[in-house]
Amino acid sequence: MMTDSGTQSFGLTKYWIILKNSAQSNLVYRFDVISGLVAEGLNLVIFSFLWLSIYRQGNQIGSYSLGGLIFYFILTRFFALIIAYTDISRTVSDEIYEGKIVNYMLKPLSYFGRMISINIGRVAVRLLMFFPLIAVAAYFLRSNFHLTINSTFFLILIAIAGSLINFLFFYLMGLFAFFLDGTAGISYLGWLAMTFFSGRMVPLDILPRSLGRVLDYLPFKFVSYVPAQIILGKFNQVELLANLALSLAWLAALWLLARALYNAGLKRYESYGI
Numbered sequence: 001m002m003t004d005s006g007t008q009s010f011g012l013t014k015y016w017i018i019l020k021n022s023a024q025s026n027l028v029y030r031f032d033v034i035s036g037l038v039a040e041g042l043n044l045v046i047f048s049f050l051w052l053s054i055y056r057q058g059n060q061i062g063s064y065s066l067g068g069l070i071f072y073f074i075l076t077r078f079f080a081l082i083i084a085y086t087d088i089s090r091t092v093s094d095e096i097y098e099g100k101i102v103n104y105m106l107k108p109l110s111y112f113g114r115m116i117s118i119n120i121g122r123v124a125v126r127l128l129m130f131f132p133l134i135a136v137a138a139y140f141l142r143s144n145f146h147l148t149i150n151s152t153f154f155l156i157l158i159a160i161a162g163s164l165i166n167f168l169f170f171y172l173m174g175l176f177a178f179f180l181d182g183t184a185g186i187s188y189l190g191w192l193a194m195t196f197f198s199g200r201m202v203p204l205d206i207l208p209r210s211l212g213r214v215l216d217y218l219p220f221k222f223v224s225y226v227p228a229q230i231i232l233g234k235f236n237q238v239e240l241l242a243n244l245a246l247s248l249a250w251l252a253a254l255w256l257l258a259r260a261l262y263n264a265g266l267k268r269y270e271s272y273g274i
Helices: 004-028 030-054 068-085 087-097 109-138 149-178 184-197 209-215 223-233 238-273
Strands: none
Touching: 004 087, 030 068, 030 109, 068 109, 068 149, 068 223, 109 149, 109 238, 149 184, 149 238, 184 223, 209 238
């Protein structure tokens, strides 16, 4: 008879295999990743020249110098490339529409665990692939790099929370397939919200104060904006603690919502005799 520890070990092994397969499948498409790296490099160069032309009319936008703003956008783009995986919503919705999700109702395998394992494998590969880009940018703009041992600790925790928040957000978008005939529209709206409200388009602290106050309590900022601000040294100890606490609260809320939506969706699925 298998002991509880043996059962837990076997369960973790299943998800490790899924994670490893996800990483290997991403490595198969090395050309796509390399071409994406080149494209992102060109995109950053073009974007830098754009902001350079804007700065010719002055030397400061909000609290950002030219180098600081360019580095901010490099950082947020880096976090977007690594963390902001949106295909999870399409994968989940497709498996619901095609009935593949039934397979996981009949197997001793958590559907959520499978999807998050796939996501972690993908994030690990992209982190390795795109790290050279941020390393080169950090070297040339190192005067804007303000990390301490303490802030690095918070950066790691909040970046992990941001990655999981992004995963749960788009996982939720996919779960709406249980209740809607099509999720393309809601997924696109989710992508727009994540793109703008995460600070990828414009730093959140230079937006109108009334809008900034609202966004400060939403989960999107932890995907790109907050990690970038930590690296730039914008937060004190109290703000670091407050952001970590809020990110964990949102993480718990989104997980509970995803669990409730998944269970409700399965009941609806089963009511149709599928």
